[in-house]
Amino acid sequence: xxxxxxxxxxxxxxxxxWRALLDHGFLRGLASxxxxxxxxxxxxxxxxxxxxxxxxxxxxxxxxxxxxLLAELRAGALAEQAQIEERAVALGLDRAALLAATPTEVxxxxxxxxxxxxxxxxxxxxxxxxxxxxxxxxxxxxEGAAPEPALYRAWLAGCGHPALG
Numbered sequence: 001x002x003x004x005x006x007x008x009x010x011x012x013x014x015x016x017x018w019r020a021l022l023d024h025g026f027l028r029g030l031a032s033x034x035x036x037x038x039x040x041x042x043x044x045x046x047x048x049x050x051x052x053x054x055x056x057x058x059x060x061x062x063x064x065x066x067x068x069l070l071a072e073l074r075a076g077a078l079a080e081q082a083q084i085e086e087r088a089v090a091l092g093l094d095r096a097a098l099l100a101a102t103p104t105e106v107x108x109x110x111x112x113x114x115x116x117x118x119x120x121x122x123x124x125x126x127x128x129x130x131x132x133x134x135x136x137x138x139x140x141x142x143e144g145a146a147p148e149p150a151l152y153r154a155w156l157a158g159c160g161h162p163a164l165g
Contacts, residue, residue: 007133021134022141030156033147040152041091045101048084051077053111057124066121073128083158090151135159 004012011018026043029035058074088098103111117123139159147153 007129010133018137022137027138027142027156030152031142031145031147033149033152035152037091037149040155041088041093044084044087044091045093045098046104046107048081048098049101049103049107050110051081051084053114054128055081057114057117060119061117061121061124062119063121066125069125070121080158087151087155090149 026035026039029039055074055077058070058077061070063070085095085098088094113127114124117127136159139157142156142159145153145156147156
C-alpha cells in the first residue's frame with residue numbers, strides 16, 4: 001500500500017471543509033471580479049493585522065534547526081504587509097485607515113493562536129500549517145482566472161508565492 005503524506009491525510013480527512021474553503025464565495029468573487037471592493041478592502045485590513053501578529057510571533061520564536069525557515073516566513077509576512085499597503089492605495093485607503101483598523105474576532109483568534117506558541121518554533125509552525133497548505137491550493141484552484149480589477153488577479157496569483165508553501 002502506498003504511503004500518503006501528512007498533508008494529504010489532513011485534506012482527505014477534512015475533504016468537505018477543504019472543498020468549501022477552495023470554493024468560498026470570497027475566492028469565487030475574486031476570481032470572477034464580482035467581489036465588492038469594500039469586501040476586499042476589509043479583508044486586506046484584517047490580513048494586515050494578522051500579518052503583524054505573525055511577524056511578531058516569528059521574531060520571538062526560539063529556533064534551532066528551523067531558524068532559516070522562520071526567517072524566510074517572517075520576511076514573507078513583512079513583504080505581504082508592504083503589498084497590502086500598496087494595494088490600500090488602489091482601494092482608496094490611506095495610512096490612517098490601515099492603522100485605525102481593529103481586528104475582528106476571527107483575526108484576534110488567529111493572532112492568539114500564534115501568540116499561544118509562546119516562542120516555541122514547532123508549535124508556531126504547526127499553527128501556520130493550515131495557511132501553508134491552503135494558499136498554494138487556492139492559487140492552483142484559481143490559476144488562469146483573469147478578473148478585473150488587476151489587484152484581485154495579483155492577490156490570487158500571490159497565494160502561490162514560495163514563502164507561503
